[in-house]
Amino acid sequence: MATPSNYHRVETPAHLQQLLSADLHRVSVLYFRADWAEPCKTMDNVTTELATRWDQVLFLSIEAEALPDISESFEVDAVPYFILLRGHTLLTRLSGAQPAVLSAALKSHASKPSTLASSSHQPVAAKTVYQPGEQASGAPEARGTVAGGAQDDDDEDDVDEESDEELQKRCEALMTQSDVVLFMKGDRNTPRCGFSQKIVGILEGHKVDYTTFDILNDEGVRQKLKEINEWPTFPQLVIKGEFVGGLDVVKEMEEAGELLEMIQG
The missing domain is CATH 3.40.30.10 (Glutaredoxin)
Structure with a gap:
């Protein structure tokens, strides 16, 4: 047509x-x-x-x-x-x-x-x-x-007593809580967006041991990670404390065989 x-x-x-x-x-x-x-x-x-x-x-x-x-x-x-x-x-x-x-x-x-x-x-x-x-x-x-x-x-964020420095340290701690951390909407059992679900499927398909963090439950972390990683959307995948990217980047790395190399290296 x-x-x-x-x-x-x-x-x-x-x-x-x-x-x-x-x-x-x-x-x-x-x-x-x-x-x-x-x-x-x-x-x-x-x-x-x-x-x-x-x-x-x-x-x-x-x-x-x-x-x-x-x-x-x-x-x-x-x-x-x-x-x-x-x-x-x-x-x-x-x-x-x-x-x-x-x-x-x-x-x-x-x-x-x-x-x-x-x-x-x-x-x-x-x-x-x-x-x-x-x-x-x-x-x-x-x-x-x-x-x-x-x-x-x-305006709502203004009532949060957590300082920017404290939030920065908390995000850094979350990014290094395990070798592979997926900041997503929902969790691995109940992804709340198609992009998050797709990355979960990739990680599960390769039997990767990973941790998830639901950014919908923490607006401070959600906004701060956009700044730290210079990436405006979620999901965001972090491997060994290093920001990797969103779904498009993860898919490209998987297809090139680079994803498992980075996780296992």
């Missing part, structure tokens, strides 16, 4: 912003995907077909791992994942390969007239606009926010 003219592969955060800003009245479907995720193969065909049927809707395919800044901004922690916007305003979130649900969401939102102001220079309600680099907030399925919630999170 030929790619419809309203279907685009997003290359950079700036490219996404450009596409979304072109028409603030238009409904957009942000489709977060990854080649390794089997359900995405189904949804690739589904989104292409839907784009053909809904030619007034903008469909944007986003490689979740290759564009971590965008994924993190929208709090995407699994694939396939869909976010429907009108302009920059969040309409709804959908997780998983659910063609019927996605189709119903389009019927619900794409046929409705825009409630945005006619000029992009007019004010938009707080916490409803996506801005690159800001963290998203809002519960799945909610007509909540796409960005702007990060400041509230920072």
Whole structure:
């Protein structure tokens, strides 16, 4: 099937912003995907077909791992994942390969007239606009926010009595608690995102002895590790105290035979 003219592969955060800003009245479907995720193969065909049927809707395919800044901004922690916007305003979130649900969401939102102001220079309600680099907030399925919630999170962190130096030392201790440490969403028995689940599968497949840390239970560690390792997303794999990378790096190392060499060396 030929790619419809309203279907685009997003290359950079700036490219996404450009596409979304072109028409603030238009409904957009942000489709977060990854080649390794089997359900995405189904949804690739589904989104292409839907784009053909809904030619007034903008469909944007986003490689979740290759564009971590965008994924993190929208709090995407699994694939396939869909976010429907009108302009920059969040309409709804959908997780998983659910063609019927996605189709119903389009019927619900794409046929409705825009409630945005006619000029992009007019004010938009707080916490409803996506801005690159800001963290998203809002519960799945909610007509909540796409960005702007990060400041509230920072305010909450202010009540934490742990100093930055203490947090630094605690993170360093966590990174060296065993030879292999996986900082992930959830734990090895119940991964809470597809990326974490994939790394767990790699480690389990090679019978690696490793420790996990659920970053969802400790916001301080979650944010500090991004700074220490200069890596914006999770999971993060640490071997013998040295940060290795996320899923894409781990997969490349496994395929090259370097992962086990580093663990066993």
